[in-house]
Amino acid sequence: MGEEVRLFSDRLVDEIDSLIRSCRGVFGYISKAAICKSLGEQELFLFYRDGHVAGFIRFHHRRDGQTTVYEIAVLESYRGVGIGRWLLSKLLVDCEARGQHKIVAKCPADLPSNDWWRWMGFTCVGTIEGKRDINIWEKKLT
Numbered sequence: 317m318g319e320e321v322r323l324f325s326d327r328l329v330d331e332i333d334s335l336i337r338s339c340r341g342v343f344g345y346i347s348k349a350a351i352c353k354s355l356g357e358q359e360l361f362l363f364y365r366d367g368h369v370a371g372f373i374r375f376h377h378r379r380d381g382q383t384t385v386y387e388i389a390v391l392e393s394y395r396g397v398g399i400g401r402w403l404l405s406k407l408l409v410d411c412e413a414r415g416q417h418k419i420v421a422k423c424p425a426d427l428p429s430n431d432w433w434r435w436m437g438f439t440c441v442g443t444i445e446g447k448r449d450i451n452i453w454e455k456k457l458t
């Protein structure tokens with residue numbers, strides 16, 4: 317469905333950065349250095365369409381077998397056509413190849429994307445209460 321991009325450039329990092337910024341009220345500040353690091357460590361997958369980044373997932377494979385999703389986002393005009401599912405399925409394949417045993421994602425409780433995590437087969441295992449409550453979503457891998 318998507319195209320793999322192995323080389324990355326400043327323009328690519330800028331596009332990911334502007335996609336993050338376009339999701340107002342969803343993510344905190346993410347530095348371009350953090351994006352570069354994730355790209356370099358192959359802990360960021362892209363959905364690249366029409367010469368542009370239309371979606372991405374950034375994550376970290378912990379050595380204890382947990383994979384943590386830092387962000388997933390799809391450009392608004394491309395949402396609802398399966399790109400988020402495709403990005404997650406790429407991550408699942410990567411996790412299985414590495415023998416990871418679970419994927420964990422955190423999502424502010426007030427966002428509609430909580431329903432998406434449930435729809436993707438994740439279970440809400442807790443909520444961190446604070447100024448903004450954060451749900452913890454988990455999927456066990458066999």
Ligand SMILES: CC(C)(COP(=O)(O)OP(=O)(O)OC[C@H]1O[C@@H](n2cnc3c(N)ncnc32)[C@H](O)[C@@H]1OP(=O)(O)O)[C@@H](O)C(=O)NCCC(=O)NCCS
Pocket residue numbers: 339342388389390391394395396397398399400401402422423424427428429430431432435
């Ligand atoms: C969450 C997000 C990444 C989903 O990506 P997407 O490409 O729109 O999702 P998909 O098209 O792959 O959705 C797959 C399925 O989930 C369903 N779905 C999509 N968004 C949903 C939502 N908000 N609630 C419930 N179901 C949803 C779709 O209907 C689809 O179902 P189907 O395949 O059975 O028909 C996207 O909406 C987004 O970028 N949101 C803003 C950023 C954000 O909130 N990120 C998560 C922060 S925790």
